[in-house]
Amino acid sequence: MKNNQDGITPKYPLEKILPSSPTEYCVSVGKKLSDYELRAVSSGRGDLTISREDSFRYRVPDEAEIVVDYRMIGDKLVGIALIPIKR
8 A cells, every 4th residue: 555745545535436347337438347457355344443444445456446346245345446457
């Protein structure tokens, strides 16, 4: 994770976390699923210092273009980070 000049790790922006499927996202932006590496992301349980949502956002890889298939399973938040493949 990257640090900004204040030394605080930035969170992945909420507007880039979607419940839509990877295929739906790719169709909407005119790309193919094969243009991306898919990487699973899941939250910790959260605790008194960090929420489950923030735990999830901190775990998203820096290079992710978007997170899709965002949902709750049991007591965890899960999603798929789409990372553009460099060709």
